[in-house]
Amino acid sequence: MAKGSNASLWPWLGLAAILFVADQFTKVLILGYYRLGDSTTITSFFNIVRVHNTGAAFSFLAGAGGWQRWFFTAVGVGAAAFIVWMLRSHPGQKLFAFALSCILGGAVGNVVDRLLHGYVVDWLDFHWRFLSGVFPGGHFPAFNIADAAITVGAVALIVDEIRRVRRSR
Numbered sequence: 231m232a233k234g235s236n237a238s239l240w241p242w243l244g245l246a247a248i249l250f251v252a253d254q255f256t257k258v259l260i261l262g263y264y265r266l267g268d269s270t271t272i273t274s275f276f277n278i279v280r281v282h283n284t285g286a287a288f289s290f291l292a293g294a295g296g297w298q299r300w301f302f303t304a305v306g307v308g309a310a311a312f313i314v315w316m317l318r319s320h321p322g323q324k325l326f327a328f329a330l331s332c333i334l335g336g337a338v339g340n341v342v343d344r345l346l347h348g349y350v351v352d353w354l355d356f357h358w359r360f361l362s363g364v365f366p367g368g369h370f371p372a373f374n375i376a377d378a379a380i381t382v383g384a385v386a387l388i389v390d391e392i393r394r395v396r397r398s399r
Contacts, residue, residue: 238321242331243314249335253375254342257351269355276356281372282349306341310334325390332383339376350374 264270264280271277313334321327343350352372 239318242317242321242327243334245328245331246335246338249332249375249379250339250342253336253339253379256353256375257339257343260351260353264353275358276354278353279355279372281352281355282347283352283372284349303341303344306337306344309337310341313337323390325386325393329383329386329390332379332386334383336376336379336383339374339379343376350376352377354378 260278260280264278266280266282269277269279313330317327317330317334340350352374354374355369355372357369
């Protein structure tokens with residue numbers, strides 16, 4: 231890697247930092263103003279809630295007995311290290327670097343929650359009638375800014391790969 235290419239890494243780390251700060255700030259607000267299980271109706275399809283997730287996506291392994299906290303923390307730290315390495319290697323690939331930055335900011339946000347609290351604070355609760363056949367009461371599982379950033383990053387990675395494959399044909 232050329233010496234000058236390191237400079238282009240910083241905007242991507244900056245984006246990850248902004249997502250991390252936004253995630254942690256909103257979680258501090260939720261922890262300060264809501265008790266576990268509290269809910270405020272905002273619209274007919276959205277509530278602000280306070281939920282603790284000891285598992286991963288969709289509460290995967292939430293009831294596993296505690297070991298999952300350290301497992302998901304280790305996975306998050308490993309992913310963050312790998313992502314920083316990838317960002318250093320490919321800072322000029324804008325969509326790819328954007329995707330990795332989103333995933334990095336979200337992963338670090340959720341790792342900090344696991345280290346500080348032993349669970350991830352979720353607070354965004356969307357619900358629609360048509361979801362009632364899929365999710366209990368029509369509520370999509372509660373999530374947070376970190377989860378949203380990870381999802382946006384994953385979608386961007388898929389789009390980037392599709393574009394890369396199409397260009398190579």
